[in-house]
Amino acid sequence: MSAPLGRLSEYSTDLYLVTDTAMAESVGRTVADTVAQAIAGGVGIVQVRDKHIDDAGFEKLTVSVLDAVQQAREEHGIQTEIPVFVNDRVDVAARLLEQGRKVHVHVGQGDMSADDVRQRIGAEPLLGVSAQEPEHFERARSQEVDLLGIGPVYATQTKETGRSAIGPDGFRKRAEMAGLPAFAIGGIKDHNAAALRGTGAAGICVVSAIMTAPDPAAAARSILQAYTGENS
Ligand SMILES: Cc1ncc(COP(=O)(O)OP(=O)(O)O)c(N)n1
Numbered sequence: 001m002s003a004p005l006g007r008l009s010e011y012s013t014d015l016y017l018v019t020d021t022a023m024a025e026s027v028g029r030t031v032a033d034t035v036a037q038a039i040a041g042g043v044g045i046v047q048v049r050d051k052h053i054d055d056a057g058f059e060k061l062t063v064s065v066l067d068a069v070q071q072a073r074e075e076h077g078i079q080t081e082i083p084v085f086v087n088d089r090v091d092v093a094a095r096l097l098e099q100g101r102k103v104h105v106h107v108g109q110g111d112m113s114a115d116d117v118r119q120r121i122g123a124e125p126l127l128g129v130s131a132q133e134p135e136h137f138e139r140a141r142s143q144e145v146d147l148l149g150i151g152p153v154y155a156t157q158t159k160e161t162g163r164s165a166i167g168p169d170g171f172r173k174r175a176e177m178a179g180l181p182a183f184a185i186g187g188i189k190d191h192n193a194a195a196l197r198g199t200g201a202a203g204i205c206v207v208s209a210i211m212t213a214p215d216p217a218a219a220a221r222s223i224l225q226a227y228t229g230e231n232s
């Protein structure tokens with residue numbers, strides 16, 4: 001059984017895009033343009049992830065994504081808010097929040113602890129945590145965590161995770177015991193997304209299959225259709 005969506009229930013959680021600047025640039029696009037197109041294809045949550053730029057560059061990148069999200073929502077008449085998560089950079093998120101920008105935070109097991117992040121950003125922003133093991137789930141449940149990223153579900157070239165792919169069944173088992181909304185991540189494409197339907201996922205997270213796609217809107221639409229089984 002999947003966990004209730006809690007504070008995520010006001011969002012479209014099925015498809016969560018995690019950005020990669022180098023991937024977007026390799027196909028001649030900006031991250032902001034890619035995000036805008038992906039939203040047209042049905043992406044409902046965005047995370048800004050860039051391991052290479054400094055904090056000032058990351059802050060600028062995040063502002064460009066926030067603006068692109070707003071513009072895309074207006075252009076496509078999307079009423080539902082699309083939350084933008086900051087990957088790892090808690091200081092940047094705190095600065096943006098101080099400026100009145102609405103951002104959320106995602107951290108992994110090797111990053112700042114969820115309790116410390118919460119102290120830094122306050123109660124309102126959403127907080128996501130990467131988790132793989134029962135003890136990670138248990139700890140997250142005792143903290144003010146809103147969602148978990150669980151994976152890699154399939155093999156991925158995007159991140160050196162040091163872990164074997166858990167597959168849809170491995171994800172299902174973990175989502176069942178997680179007790180928090182669980183997002184599947186790692187190697188998810190249109191040809192393997194359907195296997196995650198009915199696994200208790202709150203949604204699926206995608207990086208390369210959208211960031212490098214020639215048409216990010218079409219890629220998002222096709223992954224979403226495969227996952228939900230619904231035609232848009
Ligand atoms: C939704 C989501 N799930 C998992 C991750 C991975 O986070 P982490 O383990 O901290 O690795 P990096 O992304 O920081 O390399 C994620 N980013 N998002």
Ligand SMILES: Cc1ncsc1CCOP(=O)(O)O
Pocket residue numbers: 018151152155156157158159161185186187188205206207208209
């Ligand atoms: C950030 C992250 N965390 C676990 S797998 C992964 C990368 C997933 O990228 P892709 O969708 O390109 O396989």
Ligand SMILES: [Mg+2]
Pocket residue numbers: 087088106107108111
């Ligand atoms: Mg991290």
